[in-house]
Every structure is written in C-alpha cells, then in structure tokens.
Amino acid sequence: MAVRKPRKAPERAPRKLTDDHIEALREFADSDVADRRNLGSEAERSEGVEYPDSIVKGLFVFVGANRTVWRFRRRRREKGVRTTIFRTLGEWPMMNTEDARKAAEIAVGNVHSGEAAPNKRSSIRFEIAFAAYLEYLKSKAEKRGKPPRWYYNVKKLGDGIILPKFAKWTLAEMAMSPGAVSSWHAEVTKKNGPVSANHCARVIRATYKRASRLDVSLPQRLPTSAVEFNEETAKQNALPFKSFPARLKAWRKIDNAIRQAYHLTGLLVGPRPGELARLRWEAYADNERTLVIAKAKAGKDIVIPVSDEIVAALKMAREAAEAWGYSVTPDALMFPGCAQAGHRDDLPARGNMLRHTYSTVAADLGIDELIRHFLMGHAPEGISQKYIATLILANGPKMREEQNRMSRRMVELLGLSARTFKAEIDAGLVQSAKAAKGRAEDATKALARAQRASVRSRRERARTR
CATH class of the missing domain: 1.10.150 (DNA polymerase; domain 1)
Incomplete structure (x- = not known):
C-alpha cells in the first residue's frame, strides 16, 4: 500500500515585516501549527515557520508554538567551500523589528568583511x-x-x-x-x-x-566574561617561634641526612621548595660564599649570600650524598630524591611554609624591606628589572650581614648554639650512615632469600619432569 507523502509547504515570499504583522502571526500561530501538521515538512511540523524579511536579506522571524525569535542566515563561499552563517539575534517582542534589522545589518557587514564568527561545524571544539x-x-x-x-x-x-x-x-x-x-x-x-x-x-x-x-574569526568576548570569580586569600602561615624546638625534634627522626640537609637549608635560606630541590652543585661557589638559584619564578637567576650555618647544611648534603653513592659533580643535584620530601617527612613546617617563616623572622629582626626582598629572590614593586642587579651589587655587603643575622636567629630559635648546631649535623650524618647500612643489610638478606627460593623452584620443576 502506497504511503501518502505530506505535501511540502509553499515557500513564503519575503515581505516587509512589521511588529503589527508579527503580532498577527502570533495570534494565528495555532492555525499555522495545524497547517504544518498537514502540509509542512517534518522540521516545520515539529519546530515552526520562518518568515523572511524583504528589507534585509537573510533576516527571518521564526514563529514557533511557544516563542518568536529573530534569526539571520546567509550563505558564503570561503576558499571554494560553501558554508552557512546562522545567528539567533534575539526574541520578539523584546527585540522589535527595527532593532532586528540593525543587528542583521551588522551581521551582513561581518560576513562581507570576513569577521563573522565561525558556525558550529567549522569552529574548533x-x-x-x-x-x-x-x-x-x-x-x-x-x-x-x-x-x-x-x-x-x-x-x-x-x-x-x-x-x-x-x-x-x-x-x-x-x-x-x-x-x-x-x-x-x-x-x-x-x-x-x-x-x-x-x-x-x-x-x-x-x-x-x-x-x-x-583563529581570528573567534568572537572577541571571552567565555568567562560573565564569571564572578571567588575571593581567594593566599595562605601566609609561618612556623610560630615557640614551635621551632618541636620542629628540631621531628627533624632528628629523619633517618636520611640528605633530606635533613634539604629541610635545614630550606629553613635557613627560605627558597621556594621546587627551586631548592632543583639546585645543582654548580650553583654553589665556596670561594665567593654565594648560592645561585637559576631560573627562578621570575625567570632570572638569584644570587644569595650564604652564612656559616648555610655552608654547614650544604656540606652535610654533600657528605651524605657521597656516603649514599650519589654523584657530587657540578651538574649533579644537591638534594637527590628530595623533590617530594616535603610531602613525605612529618615536620611541623615544610615546603612553602618555610618561606613565610623566613620572611617573618626577617621582619622580627627589623631587616630592611628591600634587603629582605633581595634575600628571598623577590622583584620589589615599582623597581625596573634592569636596576635590580645594580641594587643587589650596591647592597651586597649589607645582604651578607643580614643573612648572617638571620641564620644566627634561626639557630637560636631552634634552641641551639653554634657548637650544638654542628653537633646536630654530625649526629644526623652518623644516624644516616647507620640507616643506610641497615638498608643495605636488609637488601642483601632479601636477595639471598629470593635466590634460595629460585633454587628451590628450579629443583621442584626438575623433579616433576
């Protein structure tokens, strides 16, 4: 049995659209829906009808069952490919006929100038x-x-x-x-x-x-233009002065002298954790008593004077690295295996918190703000980058003096003196050596057990053959 195909709705000729005409179309929308059910295509039966405007080519008013919308559609050929520009301009009656024509004329100008935004098919996901x-x-x-x-x-x-x-x-x-x-x-x-x-x-x-x-055809408006960003407050937590002895107690429990030296250097220098973990031995100049943090956050190298306490911490790292079999050549890491040490070791303060602690101690000592910025590798506001190197050279002796004050104050807050500070470092190296020896013995025993198990397994397989 032949299926009767619905007749295609006749194409509506463009006419000068007015608000009165559109209002009449809305009043007779129910009749139009009935006509579309009998005559229209599947899309027209389900969506609605478009009425073209004769004044601006490509402007249509879409009369649906629930709302009336202004649309603009224009075909163009770009590099041999035919595409269709489609835009929803607004909803009637909030956008009247005059405003719709103005918006359509702007869209026409964008098409001719090549500034029209890409359609959904051609735009990148x-x-x-x-x-x-x-x-x-x-x-x-x-x-x-x-x-x-x-x-x-x-x-x-x-x-x-x-x-x-x-x-x-x-x-x-x-x-x-x-x-x-x-x-x-x-x-x-x-x-x-x-x-x-x-x-x-x-x-x-x-x-x-x-x-x-x-892709310059993308709209200039950002997708986040309507986002109201939440307020954020950066954490400025520092280790309280009264908690320094507790940190020393927890530091003593670390059985790896390399990680001990890493945490101690972080306290005495106040660098960013990632910058400290990436330091190599070529950054330390023993004769000049300086430490260079290369490619810091600002993209520049930072030259920091080192005190006797900082030198002792660096020597601790070198001796421990040699004892553990790590290379100490200029291109070797100062603190191998410490990239995630701040997350593994249970200390009252670690990572970036030590940087805030350094700044707090400097402020408590009354160190000049400019010197404090230079010691921490900051670029002070209002000072051009090209003058910073000159200022650092001019303030070099003062920076070294203040660095020495900072280190002495840190040691004092830990409850130590110069003599007991050195004793703590020696004790850490001895403890680390014992732990390394114990790990080596455990590894040897584990290897022996694995070899014996392998021999037994081979014998069992030989018997079953």
Missing part, C-alpha cells in the same frame, strides 16, 4: 583547543628547564572537572554562552571549592585566548 594548550604548557616548561608541574595540574583539572562539561562544545558556542559558563562555575564552587572553580575558569580563559591567537 574545546577538547581540541585544550589539548593544544596542554602541549604549549609542556613545551614552555621544557624550554625553561623545569618540570611541567602546571601542565599536570591543568590536565588533572581538565580531565576531572572541565572536559566532562565542555569537551564537545565549540569555542564559538562557549563565547556566545557566557551565562552557561558562569552557572557552571557556580556549581563547581559548591562541589569542588572556590579555588578549584577559579582555577578551572582561568584555564578556560587561557585556552580560549591561545586559540583566538591562531
């Missing part, structure tokens, strides 16, 4: 742009000779929070939907916390900015 941004972060870290820690952090945020929501969205869609991004940011704030939500929004913004440098 966020997951592709995000992958390109990750590669950029990785190559940037490798170029600077640093581990790609921010690359791993961004990848973790993307896999766990961002991509499940926006992987299939195009960049153009995200830019044209700032409200959706803002609502998502609010949801992430409730679920993952304010800091993670802000990080995710910044990653989306950075990904979009980098993609827009390669």
